[in-house]
Amino acid sequence: MIIAIDGPAASGKGTLARRLAAHYGLNHLDTGLTYRAVAAALLEKGLPLDDEETAARVAGEVDLGALDREALSLHEVGEAASKIAVMGKVRTALVKAQQRFAHRDPGAVLDGRDIGTVVCPDADAKLFVEASAEVRARRRTDEMAGRGKPADYAEVLADLERRDARDRARAVAPLKKAEDAHLLDTSDLDIETAFRKAVELIDRVRNAN
Numbered sequence: 064m065i066i067a068i069d070g071p072a073a074s075g076k077g078t079l080a081r082r083l084a085a086h087y088g089l090n091h092l093d094t095g096l097t098y099r100a101v102a103a104a105l106l107e108k109g110l111p112l113d114d115e116e117t118a119a120r121v122a123g124e125v126d127l128g129a130l131d132r133e134a135l136s137l138h139e140v141g142e143a144a145s146k147i148a149v150m151g152k153v154r155t156a157l158v159k160a161q162q163r164f165a166h167r168d169p170g171a172v173l174d175g176r177d178i179g180t181v182v183c184p185d186a187d188a189k190l191f192v193e194a195s196a197e198v199r200a201r202r203r204t205d206e207m208a209g210r211g212k213p214a215d216y217a218e219v220l221a222d223l224e225r226r227d228a229r230d231r232a233r234a235v236a237p238l239k240k241a242e243d244a245h246l247l248d249t250s251d252l253d254i255e256t257a258f259r260k261a262v263e264l265i266d267r268v269r270n271a272n
């Protein structure tokens with residue numbers, strides 16, 4: 064089984080994807096980390112962020128087994144990832160690796176921005192996770208405070224909105240809900256309730272097929 068989960072920044076798709084992967088006994092890939100890995104490698108090597116050929120070469124070398132969430136969580140890495148994610152050749156290289164991952168036994172949950180539309184258009188179940196920008200910014204601000212990296216709510220909100228706008232406006236694989244994806248708005252749901260609703264939706268789709 065392949066489950067595709069998309070949504071804007073900090074909507075809770077990663078939290079949900081991890082829980083769903085554990086629940087159904089599937090592999091999990093946070094595809095945002097693959098874009099972050101390209102950005103981090105470019106920054107580390109002092110390579111330009113605006114050269115598509117260079118970024119695509121680095122993307123072809125990303126090892127999905129060596130994605131270090133903590134090291135890739137830096138703010139400047141996220142910002143750079145959002146910039147290189149507009150490049151078609153970078154996306155082509157990463158999508159190939161993501162598709163290989165998705166088709167490994169026993170199946171997988173992938174979360175990102177283009178999973179239901181581009182990476183796994185034939186996924187068995189698709190969710191598009193939403194929450195208002197204010198709720199997402201509050202959750203991300205609280206998360207950062209909890210990790211000992213306090214951040215200003217207004218800056219976090221502006222950052223999320225800027226990245227979402229870039230993701231939605233890009234020509235290649237923009238962030239959007241696949242037509243056959245189920246919308247899950249978690250603005251007023253806690254993590255447990257969002258997880259239970261997601262399981263209900265997925266089980267309903269599976270039983271219908």
Ligand SMILES: Nc1ncnc2c1ncn2[C@@H]1O[C@H](COP(=O)(O)OP(=O)(O)OP(=O)(O)O)[C@@H](O)[C@H]1O
Nearest residue numbers: 072073074075076077078202206249252253254257
């Ligand atoms: N339903 C929820 N209620 C309250 N907090 C939540 C909920 N879902 C997720 N969170 C919290 O919100 C924060 C962002 O969630 P998460 O990292 O899963 O989002 P994401 O969409 O994967 O983000 P990104 O796009 O940056 O990878 C985390 O601190 C998480 O614990």
Ligand SMILES: Nc1ccn([C@@H]2O[C@H](COP(=O)(O)O)[C@@H](O)[C@H]2O)c(=O)n1
Nearest residue numbers: 094095096098144145148175176177226
């Ligand atoms: N399928 C995806 C996943 C991510 N991106 C871009 O990467 C940036 C970082 O992702 P996070 O989920 O870790 O925040 C994100 O801002 C997107 O621009 C993507 O394009 N497609």
